[in-house]
Amino acid sequence: MKKIEAIVKPFKLDDVKNALTKIGLQGMTITEVKGFGRQKGHTEVYRGAEYQIDFIPKIKIDLIVSDEMVPQVVEALQRAAKTGKIGDGKIFLSPVEEVIRIRTGERGKDAI
Amino acid sequence: MKVDTGDTTWLLISSALVMLMTPGLALFYGGMVRRKNVLGTIMQSFIALSVITVQWVLYGYSLAFGPDIGGIIGSLDWIGLRGVGLDPHPDYSPTVPHQAFMIFQMMFAVITPALITGAFAERFKFKTYLVFLILWATFVYDPLAHWVWGIGGWIKELGALDFAGGLVVHISSGIAALAATFAVGKRKGYGEEPMPPHNLTMTLLGAALLWFGWFGFNGGSAIASGSVATSAFVVTHISTASAALSWMIAEWLHRGNPTVLGAASGAVAGLVAITPASGFVGPLSAILTGLAAGVLCYSAIHLKTKLGYDDSLDVVGVHGVGGTWGALATGLFASKGINPAGNNGLFFGNPSLLGIQALTVLAAWIYTFVVTLIILKVLDWTMGLRVSEEHEVNGLDLSQHGEVGYSF
Numbered sequence: 473m474k475k476i477e478a479i480v481k482p483f484k485l486d487d488v489k490n491a492l493t494k495i496g497l498q499g500m501t502i503t504e505v506k507g508f509g510r511q512k513g514h515t516e517v518y519r520g521a522e523y524q525i526d527f528i529p530k531i532k533i534d535l536i537v538s539d540e541m542v543p544q545v546v547e548a549l550q551r552a553a554k555t556g557k558i559g560d561g562k563i564f565l566s567p568v569e570e571v572i573r574i575r576t577g578e579r580g581k582d583a584i
Numbered sequence: 585m586k587v588d589t590g591d592t593t594w595l596l597i598s599s600a601l602v603m604l605m606t607p608g609l610a611l612f613y614g615g616m617v618r619r620k621n622v623l624g625t626i627m628q629s630f631i632a633l634s635v636i637t638v639q640w641v642l643y644g645y646s647l648a649f650g651p652d653i654g655g656i657i658g659s660l661d662w663i664g665l666r667g668v669g670l671d672p673h674p675d676y677s678p679t680v681p682h683q684a685f686m687i688f689q690m691m692f693a694v695i696t697p698a699l700i701t702g703a704f705a706e707r708f709k710f711k712t713y714l715v716f717l718i719l720w721a722t723f724v725y726d727p728l729a730h731w732v733w734g735i736g737g738w739i740k741e742l743g744a745l746d747f748a749g750g751l752v753v754h755i756s757s758g759i760a761a762l763a764a765t766f767a768v769g770k771r772k773g774y775g776e777e778p779m780p781p782h783n784l785t786m787t788l789l790g791a792a793l794l795w796f797g798w799f800g801f802n803g804g805s806a807i808a809s810g811s812v813a814t815s816a817f818v819v820t821h822i823s824t825a826s827a828a829l830s831w832m833i834a835e836w837l838h839r840g841n842p843t844v845l846g847a848a849s850g851a852v853a854g855l856v857a858i859t860p861a862s863g864f865v866g867p868l869s870a871i872l873t874g875l876a877a878g879v880l881c882y883s884a885i886h887l888k889t890k891l892g893y894d895d896s897l898d899v900v901g902v903h904g905v906g907g908t909w910g911a912l913a914t915g916l917f918a919s920k921g922i923n924p925a926g927n928n929g930l931f932f933g934n935p936s937l938l939g940i941q942a943l944t945v946l947a948a949w950i951y952t953f954v955v956t957l958i959i960l961k962v963l964d965w966t967m968g969l970r971v972s973e974e975h976e977v978n979g980l981d982l983s984q985h986g987e988v989g990y991s992f
Contacts, residue, residue: 523778
């Protein structure tokens, strides 16, 4: 099992969600986050006082998927979240040791 | 003298309109500070309603409008509103009960010191502020009001025109604000950390309430219902609309965005500028007064960044500069065709009025600056002007009032 963390542009969230449910994903967790990478922030000017806003809003999506699902999930994520402009985000993969469904006590792939 | 019910109605309604401007100002300023200071900022305006009301009744009205002493100040004959009754006053309010005139003027005395608070927002000690309110009203506002509006006041005798308080309200608060930025000093972190407004919807609502209340401020200053009140009301609206537009466009061309804060600020600049001129100028003059006010005040707010002083909410740039422009604009655009009791300005063949206006502006600048600075220095030595650094970081809401503005 793998954990997939994807940072995407907020306005792409619906496209990503639709692409992922289409390939059979049954759940996801999202968080509103702020950060910066190569896409710099922006400036705001209030009555002549200029403020550089470094942290820009992004959406972080957390997914736990079985190993065989990983390639198509990554592909779907990439396709749906891509605009081709700087700031489209990143996808991180990491191994997951165990998953437990609280209601039934199921473990592993069955609990995803 | 007989009480005119129409005039009285309009003056009482105007008093209520002007009263609403102080909470409006509280919202206008409250939205522009950081969220940790929203209550502290709102409170400085709101509590002026209480403090100045009591001061005005006890002796403030008497100092400002009581029987003249040497053109400088009113006597204490009307202390505790003694003799200020329900019959008209022959000079101030020939068709309206004297008390109606008194309460209308009270609302001006309330909002003027509240305007200054924008200059020292986010760092002033509340206890000291209460004392400052009383001292400033006593030594700056009341004398100035007497000079300009009191029977026998030297500026009134000179023939200067100030219909609704360009000098008494706006130049005085704007220049007091300048003195305050020197005496109080910058906010901690000013110029290094961002201090953006926390709620501009609140600021816009506040500006809208100011606009609304200003119809009473200027329209009511006719102290009668009728043609002069109508003229003042109409040009107030025209100047405000024009200035909101010109500030917005100036900022759009200069910085690339037509901002909401800019439109709101421009509206206030237009209101300030037309205040002394309303009642004396016509509609097209009001457009010019407003358009110029928006651009002038927009340019003026950039000065503080250049000069490095922290007039936090731009009281100098809007009220000082806008008020000064308004006083001079009165000297340019005033016309006896609008108000026979007024005078003609430069563009109507009388250059001398402009000189008188400039002279009185200078006098008000110097007097206000010096006396405000003295008051603040004395308070600094005795009570301290600023909250502690820790309290400033934590915010005025918690440190001065023990509560927070938002808990969602």
